[in-house]
Amino acid sequence: MGTFEFLLQGLVVAAQPINLFYALIGVTLGTAVGVLPGIGPALTVALLLPVTYKLDPAGSLIMFAGIYYGGMYGGSTTSILLNTPGESASVVTALEGNKMARAGRGGPALATAAIGSFVAGLIATLGLAFIAPFVVKFALSFGPREYFALMVLAFVTVSAAFGDSTLRGLTALFVGLALAVIGIDQQTGQARLSFGIPDLLDGIEVTTLAVAMFAIGETLFVASQGSRVPEKVEAVKGSVWMSAADWARSWKPWLRGTAIGFPIGAMPAGGADIASFLSYSAEKQFSKHADEFGKGAIEGVAGPEAANNASAAGTLVPLLSLGLPTTATAAIMLAGFQQYGLQPGPLLFATNPQLVWGLIASLLIANFMLLVLNLPLIGLWVKLLTIPKPWLYAGILLFATLGTIGANPSVFELGILLAFGLLGFAMRVFGYPIAPVVVGLILGPMAEQQLRRALAISQGDVTALFMSPIAAVLFVLAAVAVVVPLVLRARGRGEVLSQFAANED
Amino acid sequence: MRHFFLASILAGAMALPALAADYTIIAPAGPGGGWDQTARSIQTVLQDEKISGSVQVVNVPGAGGTIGLAQFTGQNAGNPNALIVGGYVMVGAILTNKSPVTLADVTPIARLTGEYEAIVVPAASPLQSMGDLVEALKADPGAVSWAGGSAGGTDHIAAGLIAKAAGVDPTKINYIAYSGGGEALAAILGNQVTAGISGYGEFEAQVKAGTLRLLAISSPERIEGIDAPTIKESGLDVVVENWRMIAAAPGLSAEQTAAVSADIEKMVNSDSWKELLKTKGWQNTYLAGDAFKEQLAKDISATEAILKDIGLVQ
Amino acid sequence: MSEDVSRNAERRRPDRAALVIAPALLLLAAVIWWDASRLSAMSNYARIGPATVPHVVALGLALLAVWTAFEAWRGDFPEREPIETVPVVWIVAGLAGQMLLLRPAGFSIATGLLFALTAYGFGRRKLWISLPVGIVLSFLVWIVFGRLLQLSLPAGPLEHLFFRGS
Numbered sequence: 008m009g010t011f012e013f014l015l016q017g018l019v020v021a022a023q024p025i026n027l028f029y030a031l032i033g034v035t036l037g038t039a040v041g042v043l044p045g046i047g048p049a050l051t052v053a054l055l056l057p058v059t060y061k062l063d064p065a066g067s068l069i070m071f072a073g074i075y076y077g078g079m080y081g082g083s084t085t086s087i088l089l090n091t092p093g094e095s096a097s098v099v100t101a102l103e104g105n106k107m108a109r110a111g112r113g114g115p116a117l118a119t120a121a122i123g124s125f126v127a128g129l130i131a132t133l134g135l136a137f138i139a140p141f142v143v144k145f146a147l148s149f150g151p152r153e154y155f156a157l158m159v160l161a162f163v164t165v166s167a168a169f170g171d172s173t174l175r176g177l178t179a180l181f182v183g184l185a186l187a188v189i190g191i192d193q194q195t196g197q198a199r200l201s202f203g204i205p206d207l208l209d210g211i212e213v214t215t216l217a218v219a220m221f222a223i224g225e226t227l228f229v230a231s232q233g234s235r236v237p238e239k240v241e242a243v244k245g246s247v248w249m250s251a252a253d254w255a256r257s258w259k260p261w262l263r264g265t266a267i268g269f270p271i272g273a274m275p276a277g278g279a280d281i282a283s284f285l286s287y288s289a290e291k292q293f294s295k296h297a298d299e300f301g302k303g304a305i306e307g308v309a310g311p312e313a314a315n316n317a318s319a320a321g322t323l324v325p326l327l328s329l330g331l332p333t334t335a336t337a338a339i340m341l342a343g344f345q346q347y348g349l350q351p352g353p354l355l356f357a358t359n360p361q362l363v364w365g366l367i368a369s370l371l372i373a374n375f376m377l378l379v380l381n382l383p384l385i386g387l388w389v390k391l392l393t394i395p396k397p398w399l400y401a402g403i404l405l406f407a408t409l410g411t412i413g414a415n416p417s418v419f420e421l422g423i424l425l426a427f428g429l430l431g432f433a434m435r436v437f438g439y440p441i442a443p444v445v446v447g448l449i450l451g452p453m454a455e456q457q458l459r460r461a462l463a464i465s466q467g468d469v470t471a472l473f474m475s476p477i478a479a480v481l482f483v484l485a486a487v488a489v490v491v492p493l494v495l496r497a498r499g500r501g502e503v504l505s506q507f508a509a510n511e512d
Numbered sequence: 513m514r515h516f517f518l519a520s521i522l523a524g525a526m527a528l529p530a531l532a533a534d535y536t537i538i539a540p541a542g543p544g545g546g547w548d549q550t551a552r553s554i555q556t557v558l559q560d561e562k563i564s565g566s567v568q569v570v571n572v573p574g575a576g577g578t579i580g581l582a583q584f585t586g587q588n589a590g591n592p593n594a595l596i597v598g599g600y601v602m603v604g605a606i607l608t609n610k611s612p613v614t615l616a617d618v619t620p621i622a623r624l625t626g627e628y629e630a631i632v633v634p635a636a637s638p639l640q641s642m643g644d645l646v647e648a649l650k651a652d653p654g655a656v657s658w659a660g661g662s663a664g665g666t667d668h669i670a671a672g673l674i675a676k677a678a679g680v681d682p683t684k685i686n687y688i689a690y691s692g693g694g695e696a697l698a699a700i701l702g703n704q705v706t707a708g709i710s711g712y713g714e715f716e717a718q719v720k721a722g723t724l725r726l727l728a729i730s731s732p733e734r735i736e737g738i739d740a741p742t743i744k745e746s747g748l749d750v751v752v753e754n755w756r757m758i759a760a761a762p763g764l765s766a767e768q769t770a771a772v773s774a775d776i777e778k779m780v781n782s783d784s785w786k787e788l789l790k791t792k793g794w795q796n797t798y799l800a801g802d803a804f805k806e807q808l809a810k811d812i813s814a815t816e817a818i819l820k821d822i823g824l825v826q
Numbered sequence: 827m828s829e830d831v832s833r834n835a836e837r838r839r840p841d842r843a844a845l846v847i848a849p850a851l852l853l854l855a856a857v858i859w860w861d862a863s864r865l866s867a868m869s870n871y872a873r874i875g876p877a878t879v880p881h882v883v884a885l886g887l888a889l890l891a892v893w894t895a896f897e898a899w900r901g902d903f904p905e906r907e908p909i910e911t912v913p914v915v916w917i918v919a920g921l922a923g924q925m926l927l928l929r930p931a932g933f934s935i936a937t938g939l940l941f942a943l944t945a946y947g948f949g950r951r952k953l954w955i956s957l958p959v960g961i962v963l964s965f966l967v968w969i970v971f972g973r974l975l976q977l978s979l980p981a982g983p984l985e986h987l988f989f990r991g992s
Contacts, residue, residue, distance in 0.1 A: 039975075208579060230910075329698075397950040425925065466654050
């Protein structure tokens with residue numbers, strides 16, 4: 008049988024009513040747990056996987072696919088509506104999405120996230136089916152130096168999230184980098200900045216920091232504004248649905264986000280968060296509405312959301328074609344597959360075509376189910392904003408702490424949550440952007456470890472960093488990303504100065 | 513239909529507490545790792561075999577299990593329903609992290625499974641045998657980069673033992689630490705490093721597909737089904753086993769310890785546990801009671817010695 | 827001359843609150859530098875050891891501290907809206923209370939208190955309504971996520987009342 012027949016057969020099995028029903032349950036459960044701030048897809052899948060054990064292989068595979076995509080998608084709703092991203096990959100979604108929601112455009116923001124996720128999931132799943140071998144070859148050519156170059160690129164483009172002040176953006180980034188130092192150094196096993204506290208040995212959990220800085224910091228900040236802020240927000244201004252202009256501004260970011268997210272998700276040290284950062288800065292570069300960024304540009308939601316879902320499918324590329332679990336989620340899936348007698352590895356496509364294509368068909372169905380479930384719910388989600396503030400924010404804190412306690416039931420973790428909540432509050436008061444802190448915490452350790460690995464392999468030879476074509480290209484891109492805006496700004500300033508001169512006359 | 517489904521799981525949840533002997537198992541690692549999988553496997557078997565009514569797994573990740581260990585001993589002294597999964601990695605982590613809580617603070621119940629370390633090279637590598645690798649290591653230890661798990665972990669210890677046995681200064685090994693098995697595997701497959709060292713299970717599929725060459729395995733004797741010599745056969749006296757165990761809380765009475773041990777023994781002897789080991793590809797290395805405690809003490813002193821040699825423990 | 831006058835009019839007064847940030851950053855930099863300097867540099871082939879990156883971060887923070895002091899002195903920080911601290915204190919008390927009560931009282935009571943105090947901070951002063959509402963809501967959440975979805979949420983007396991042995 009050829010590729011198409013297998014896929015078709017898989018789709019026929021997956022489209023049986025009972026399997027569709029399992030897909031719906033999976034998506035619902037996945038979204039319900041994934042929506043909790045602090046609980047990412049890995050924990051969602053680990054928690055819910057046993058639920059699937061009781062079904063037949065086809066049913067359990069499809070329910071699992073639903074849980075995976077549901078857990079991946081769940082975080083975006085709270086990021087957009089409540090400015091409380093639940094995992095690192097939806098931090099940038101909150102940047103523009105929440106601004107849109109506050110302007111009464113939560114409906115279109117949620118819609119572009121849902122449809123973008125669907126489009127990205129569809130294309131990336133098809134990519135998984137047909138071009139996985141090529142993608143995986145590309146992904147494996149990334150060694151430490153290439154990753155380091157990628158991190159450098161991510162660092163220079165992250166200034167897109169700095170807001171209006173370079174000083175405050177950089178300070179926030181460096182605070183994130185300082186937090187990133189905390190914990191055991193991977194290469195030498197020594198504890199850094201831990202002051203003998205065992206709970207700090209593993210560093211600051213990214214999700215805890217994100218929930219603290221965003222959810223708790225935001226709640227405290229809103230509370231401190233007192234009665235000056237109206238008790239209810241106007242949830243819908245204009246249409247709850249996407250307008251023609253929204254569609255026109257969204258489709259390209261969806262495709263670009265997919266193109267960025269899929270290969271980065273396939274990279275063993277990539278990940279949905281990096282994909283979403285790069286997509287956000289790419290959209291800022293490409294957008295005709297660059298001035299709207301930071302005030303609620305729909306491109307800034309469409310791109311990163313697509314990137315983050317495409318990378319979820321990308322993660323499956325090395326898993327299915329090489330048996331390489333590159334993320335915690337993938338490692339759990341690997342364990343899950345074993346119960347179907349599936350041994351992911353280089354021979355999987357050849358030895359177990361039915362199951363592989365069954366899984367891919369299930370992913371397509373689950374992706375579709377996600378859209379079916381979420382589009383009609385948008386109107387309902389937006390109404391969340393009409394809940395009176397005391398109850399809304401009390402509820403946010405309930406769920407934010409629930410996520411943290413569920414992920415790690417320790418009093419210390421709650422203390423961290425409170426401490427960084429206060430830091431997030433103080434930073435808001437002084438006009439510091441929050442996202443760079445989280446970005447620094449994510450990128451810092453990756454960049455450091457990859458650099459040190461690269462130099463250890465080359466035995467201290469720095470020039471070796473630039474001796475690979477991919478790394479060289481990435482470094483050049485990074486240099487361009489630094490230089491071009493500087494040139495543009497210099498020219499822009501020139502214009503302003505000449506205008507000044509003209510006024511003086 | 514949906515109501516029916518919800519109602520039935522709700523009913524199921526209500527019915528659970530009716531059964532006896534509940535356990536809470538701490539998996540001192542994040543979801544997905546070996547300890548987490550071990551804990552969740554124990555959970556499944558204990559429940560399926562009706563040995564326990566309700567088993568909950570709690571992940572307390574971090575620092576080679578020492579954070580979970582500290583939390584476990586701190587909160588559960590004298591609690592016969594609390595269990596923790598652990599293993600050889602903990603032995604090293606306790607030493608390198610100078611953990612105030614050690615394995616002496618828990619009640620070891622039994623060693624359950626084990627895995628041996630495999631040394632692999634990419635298929636394209638010029639190194640054909642363990643002997644070639646040792647030669648390269650002796651010629652220039654810096655030029656041989658090893659990809660494996662975190663610093664001070666089983667993989668690092670095994671690499672250090674190999675260097676020491678080959679007469680090379682263990683502090684001179686060029687060990688590249690990776691966080692997860694997948695990341696290290698990708699580096700080896702991508703020809704980024706000279707050799708890889710990790711549990712055999714990490715490499716099995718690749719070895720079978722011919723993309724990695726298995727040079728040696730760290731078992732005392734050859735293992736059926738694994739086509740590779742032992743490290744011993746290449747003239748280096750190195751045996752490393754990455755075992756996983758289950759332990760109970762400190763301060764239990766002899767009867768309480770016996771009850772837990774009996775439950776675990778029942779689990780190990782059940783068909784579903786054997787079935788599970790087979791699907792996971794884990795070796796059954798069940799060892800309980802004083803024999804296990806003796807083995808543990810031996811492992812701890814040997815590990816301390818090699819970590820000092822590598823320079824990770826002063 | 828006229829230029830000088832307009833500059834003086836534009837110059838804002840030093841921002842005292844913002845001036846506190848600079849020493850805070852400097853302190854952070856000093857702590858990182860001190861901590862990194864204790865690390866033992868083991869022989870390694872990368873030439874950059876575990877202390878390199880912390881030192882770079884500390885230097886960066888120190889430079890940013892100087893820059894911050896400069897901007898704060900010139901009053902270049904954005905104007906802040908006055909903030910009310912009382913609601914913030916109530917919510918922080920709720921979070922701290924939850925943290926301390928979580929173990930002894932279980933998830934529902936601890937989180938119910940957080941819920942009620944947060945609502946109080948936002949102006950709902952009727953604790954005799956919001957506290958029971960919060961506890962009941964948290965208990966329902968505990969049933970759904972703790973029992974059905976197997977999330978490990980600490981149980982206390984209330985949970986034990988309904989679910990034996992959890």
